[in-house]
Amino acid sequence: MDLRKLKTLIDLVSESNIAELEITENEGKVRIVKSGGTAFAAPMMTMPMQTAPAPAAASPVAPTALEAPAAPAAAAGHVVKSPMVGTYYASSTPGGKPLVDIGSSVKVGQAVCIIEAMKIMNEIEADVAGTVTQVLVQNGQAVEFGQPLFVIE
The missing domain is CATH 2.40.50.100 (RNA polymerase II/Efflux pump adaptor protein, barrel-sandwich hybrid domain)
Structure with a gap:
């Protein structure tokens, strides 16, 4: 996906009531999440050595098993x-x-x-x-x- 198209999508999400947008194309996936009024894009790589793409940081989705060890307790x-x-x-x-x-x-x-x-x-x-x-x-x-x-x- 080219940068102009990505910027246009980010601007559209920022100005709308949409909280999250995910688009899949031949080159891969892009997930745009609005966080605190501003939107940011998180490229999601779909390479065979990865188990699954992790959700964006501002996503309201519950943490997955992959994220649990990454959060050290104190x-x-x-x-x-x-x-x-x-x-x-x-x-x-x-x-x-x-x-x-x-x-x-x-x-x-x-x-x-x-x-x-x-x-x-x-x-x-x-x-x-x-x-x-x-x-x-x-x-x-x-x-x-x-x-x-x-x-x-």
């Missing part, structure tokens, strides 16, 4: 959250060494993972210095906006 330390919807990758190359593991020391601004969104690879950086104590997602997993990725102490 995690000690600082939680690094996903700034976007996309696919999480632990390393910068397929099959490569992860950017960080449990026990890795990180500095502010150091790349900790990659999130692919709309075929763009985005480096996610640590916003605090410390030691990675938990990795809350698996390589190749779809992540939502605001989903916890790491715990750094």
Whole structure:
């Protein structure tokens, strides 16, 4: 789906009483969800290695079993959250060494993972210095906006 068409759909959802719109085309699915008066698009990848697309962050749908382990109960330390919807990758190359593991020391601004969104690879950086104590997602997993990725102490 081209960007002009996507922007038009987002504008239509923003200006209407529709809370959610999902469109399926040959290239894949796009789900547009209105959150607090503004709409945003969440590309839903339909690749064989994924089990199922996760619902958008603002969706009123109940949490699925995939999301349950991603929400640590009172995690000690600082939680690094996903700034976007996309696919999480632990390393910068397929099959490569992860950017960080449990026990890795990180500095502010150091790349900790990659999130692919709309075929763009985005480096996610640590916003605090410390030691990675938990990795809350698996390589190749779809992540939502605001989903916890790491715990750094």
